[in-house]
Amino acid sequence: MSAGGAFGGNRGLRPVPPEKGVFPLDHQHQCDVEKKEYLACLKTSGYLSERCRQFSKKYLECRMEKNLMARQDLSELGFLKDSGARIDPPEDSKENGAAITQD
Numbered sequence: 001m002s003a004g005g006a007f008g009g010n011r012g013l014r015p016v017p018p019e020k021g022v023f024p025l026d027h028q029h030q031c032d033v034e035k036k037e038y039l040a041c042l043k044t045s046g047y048l049s050e051r052c053r054q055f056s057k058k059y060l061e062c063r064m065e066k067n068l069m070a071r072q073d074l075s076e077l078g079f080l081k082d083s084g085a086r087i088d089p090p091e092d093s094k095e096n097g098a099a100i101t102q103d
Contacts, residue, residue: 024068031062053079 026032038059041052049056057079063069 026063026066026068030066031059031068034059034062 026035034055038052038055041055042049045051057074060069060074060077064071
């Protein structure tokens with residue numbers, strides 16, 4: 001039998017959480033209102049997320065305020081600081097620049 005156990009399990013080693021991309025679940029429902037507003041917007045807009053960006057921003061801000069995710073500048077998440085505009089990834093993968101649109 002190998003050191004990993006009979007079924008290939010890695011016994012004795014502790015799992016390491018990912019550095020980014022996964023954050024704690026909202027078990028205490030601290031941001032439920034924001035989440036429900038965003039989901040309702042998605043449903044009414046035919047799941048076009050571009051139309052619900054203000055709710056997405058509000059939800060992310062709530063998660064950061066409640067320490068459910070690491071604080072991060074919203075511009076790093078695709079929002080511009082001083083206007084309703086946002087930065088979109090280029091539609092054509094051959095383009096190198098980001099397009100700026102209004103919400």
